[in-house]
Amino acid sequence: MSVPLHRLAACVALFLATSACSAGAQEKGPRMLRPEEFAILPWGWTPGDPDQLAGIRECGFNLAGFVAVDHLDLVRKAGLQCIVSDGSTHVGDAEAALPEDEIERRVKSLVERVAGHEAVFGYYLRDEPGAGAYAGLGRWAAAYARHAPGALAYINLFPNYASPAQMGAATYEEYLERFVATVKPRFISYDHYALMDDGSLRGGYFQNLEAVRAAALKHNLPFWNIVLSNAHFHYAEPTEGGLRFQAYTTLAYGARGISYFTYFAPHVGNYRLAPVDQFGHRTKTWDMLRNVNLQIHSLGPTYITLKSVNVFHHPNVPEGCRGLDTARHVAEVSGGDLLVGEFEDPQGRPYAMVVNKDLHRSTPFTVKFKHGGAISMISAYTGSEAPWTGEQVWLAPGQGMLLKVVPKE
Numbered sequence: 001m002s003v004p005l006h007r008l009a010a011c012v013a014l015f016l017a018t019s020a021c022s023a024g025a026q027e028k029g030p031r032m033l034r035p036e037e038f039a040i041l042p043w044g045w046t047p048g049d050p051d052q053l054a055g056i057r058e059c060g061f062n063l064a065g066f067v068a069v070d071h072l073d074l075v076r077k078a079g080l081q082c083i084v085s086d087g088s089t090h091v092g093d094a095e096a097a098l099p100e101d102e103i104e105r106r107v108k109s110l111v112e113r114v115a116g117h118e119a120v121f122g123y124y125l126r127d128e129p130g131a132g133a134y135a136g137l138g139r140w141a142a143a144y145a146r147h148a149p150g151a152l153a154y155i156n157l158f159p160n161y162a163s164p165a166q167m168g169a170a171t172y173e174e175y176l177e178r179f180v181a182t183v184k185p186r187f188i189s190y191d192h193y194a195l196m197d198d199g200s201l202r203g204g205y206f207q208n209l210e211a212v213r214a215a216a217l218k219h220n221l222p223f224w225n226i227v228l229s230n231a232h233f234h235y236a237e238p239t240e241g242g243l244r245f246q247a248y249t250t251l252a253y254g255a256r257g258i259s260y261f262t263y264f265a266p267h268v269g270n271y272r273l274a275p276v277d278q279f280g281h282r283t284k285t286w287d288m289l290r291n292v293n294l295q296i297h298s299l300g301p302t303y304i305t306l307k308s309v310n311v312f313h314h315p316n317v318p319e320g321c322r323g324l325d326t327a328r329h330v331a332e333v334s335g336g337d338l339l340v341g342e343f344e345d346p347q348g349r350p351y352a353m354v355v356n357k358d359l360h361r362s363t364p365f366t367v368k369f370k371h372g373g374a375i376s377m378i379s380a381y382t383g384s385e386a387p388w389t390g391e392q393v394w395l396a397p398g399q400g401m402l403l404k405v406v407p408k409e
Helices: 012-023 050-058 069-077 100-114 131-147 172-183 205-218 240-252 284-303
Strands: 039-042 063-067 081-084 120-127 152-157 188-191 223-228 257-261 307-314 330-334 338-344 350-356 366-369 374-378 385-387 400-406
Touching: 050 063, 050 069, 063 069, 069 081, 069 100, 100 131, 120 131, 131 152, 131 172, 152 172, 172 188, 172 205, 188 205, 188 257, 205 223, 205 240, 205 307, 223 240, 240 257, 240 284, 240 338, 240 350, 240 400, 284 374, 284 400, 307 330, 330 338, 350 366
Parallel strands: 039 063, 039 257, 063 081, 081 120, 120 152, 152 188, 188 223, 223 257
Antiparallel strands: 307 338, 330 366, 338 350, 350 400, 374 385, 374 400
8 A cells, every 4th residue: 555654654753752762662573563653553552561562562562552651762772662541531431422622622731741752642532423423533533633643533433244233334334434534544443353262264354454444544543453462252363374374465555553462361252372471471472473573674664665556355255345357466376265456666667475374384486467577475474575486485384475576677
């Protein structure tokens, strides 16, 4: 998706603050993407614990989650930024109906308390609002735009399996359009939990990506996807294949951010196997998630330069999605149940993100581009360009691969 970076970090001051923040922590492995380039967020409340904050960054996140004002210095020292969460500015239905002057007072007060802290990337407003709250949320977002123009006003939307009564709209597309028209957001975030404990993929996962991508492209906005990193209810326990699948399908659709629900396991019900458990200890999910996040950072310097131009599935096309016949650059692809995101770089050269949708089986694959030319891959481990040949043609379960082609003259 072609999105100017200033759409997500509107002022130079925030950009410089982010760079300074990242530079303050010791770098290991690939360069860490800045949140305005590609946001990686552990969804949920994060305590002011220096060790846990260090662990969040070590796990490959560039945002710390939702954080209290008093903990901003700790976030900065960990080399992270965050979404500020303060009870005075959480926007429930009652707060959405507040008069303009009261909204202005609360926002101004919080922004003054923060005083331009370099760890601030945005401010939390609301999770999963109905469309009836949009007018009020628009007033809150406008107040933040006036008082903290470089920061994001964070609102997350329902998935497409929410009911019309929950959404306050007859269709999911209407729900998205009314959000953009009324709130005038700087980005679109939504959640969709699709990996089930019977091994199935919940219906509507790809249709949700399709709908949000279409709205984001139409209005020239970046979008973020919230996916699962724990098990609860009838959702599956995390696996390497499942985490890769959620990350790479999100990338193939051109997202500019991914969030994981949750990093810390809630102390309720059957929640389990979050990256950090109820006793504060790392689980096997932590290591699996770090590997996936580091792959995103490796691909990131190339990925963030690309424009999403098409997405298709082959040979199995989910309802509401597109097939190979819509491809702009790919002539043939085979080797498994595949998803292909097509991209172009600033010079118009074609790229393709090929994803193995099978959560259990590896597959070799072949691809041919319409204009011919040499095909190379961007390594998810080094970020370097390498020949796409030999054992490189294999995809693990849920794995994606970013290919580049240099067309023949």
